[in-house]
Amino acid sequence: MSLSGAAPVRYWVADATEVPVDDEWLTARERELLARFQVRKRIKDWRLGRFTAKQAVASALDEPKLDPRHVEIRPAKSGAPTAWSSGQRLPIEISLSHTGGRAMCTVSPLRRPVGCDLEKIESRARAFERDFFTEGELAWVDRVADEATRAGWVTLVWSAKESVLKALGEGLRLDTRDVEVEPPPVTRLPGTSWERFGAVVARASGAWFGWWRIDGSFASTIATHAPSDPPVRLG
Numbered sequence: 001m002s003l004s005g006a007a008p009v010r011y012w013v014a015d016a017t018e019v020p021v022d023d024e025w026l027t028a029r030e031r032e033l034l035a036r037f038q039v040r041k042r043i044k045d046w047r048l049g050r051f052t053a054k055q056a057v058a059s060a061l062d063e064p065k066l067d068p069r070h071v072e073i074r075p076a077k078s079g080a081p082t083a084w085s086s087g088q089r090l091p092i093e094i095s096l097s098h099t100g101g102r103a104m105c106t107v108s109p110l111r112r113p114v115g116c117d118l119e120k121i122e123s124r125a126r127a128f129e130r131d132f133f134t135e136g137e138l139a140w141v142d143r144v145a146d147e148a149t150r151a152g153w154v155t156l157v158w159s160a161k162e163s164v165l166k167a168l169g170e171g172l173r174l175d176t177r178d179v180e181v182e183p184p185p186v187t188r189l190p191g192t193s194w195e196r197f198g199a200v201v202a203r204a205s206g207a208w209f210g211w212w213r214i215d216g217s218f219a220s221t222i223a224t225h226a227p228s229d230p231p232v233r234l235g
């Protein structure tokens, strides 16, 4: 199987309203996993995430065309999602995020690490920034005077960190201050077009590259270990 294009990360975005009410589109293994969840919100988020990931994977792989129902999303031990079909791990890396009734799944060719994150933009307490941001990030976020713009940047920085931590397969097991997001060259917030960001991971893996955008009240970020063209939306 090959990807219908090489370099850029591809992604699918879906809303909760698109998810079928029945579970026919889940594989038997996925239904078993779903049956273990008790909390209503977790069930809704998980179903939305699985629906989005299956659409993303089926759409990114074009030879032969896959039925999303035959794509299986399995959690690795770390919790990171992996994509399977007919009992075989597919030659891609995926990353998944769901919040506020929306989900995004990224597909990266050739098993290149990728992380994505979707966040609702909201004002967060200064204590949040002090707990999770580096000195350098605090310094440039503090220079943003307007409170609404500041909330946008704080959300983007937080989301970018999560994307890098997901690409590393660690999530919040690592200290968020081990990832430092570089100050952007401009103070205006990104709009709906993807704009670049950079990040550095302390000790281990060096420079990371990413894209971020703001669409209404949602901030999205995607991180990869090598520079790439802007992400391409599927579907």
Ligand SMILES: CC(C)(COP(=O)(O)OP(=O)(O)OC[C@H]1O[C@@H](n2cnc3c(N)ncnc32)[C@H](O)[C@@H]1OP(=O)(O)O)[C@@H](O)C(=O)NCCC(=O)NCCS
Residues within 6 Å of the ligand: 045, 046, 049, 075, 077, 078, 079, 080, 081, 095, 096, 097, 098, 099, 116, 117, 118, 162, 165, 166, 167, 168, 169, 170, 171, 172, 173
């Ligand atoms: C990854 C993490 C940062 C995401 O948190 P979040 O912002 O609340 O949620 P998001 O919607 O953005 O992302 C959730 C998705 O991240 C993915 N994910 C979970 N752990 C991951 C990891 N270690 N690496 C990469 N991706 C991961 C999953 O696909 C998950 O969705 P799913 O469980 O429905 O499949 C957080 O869940 C985490 O740190 N998990 C690892 C540590 C942990 O406590 N694990 C316990 C369960 S194994």
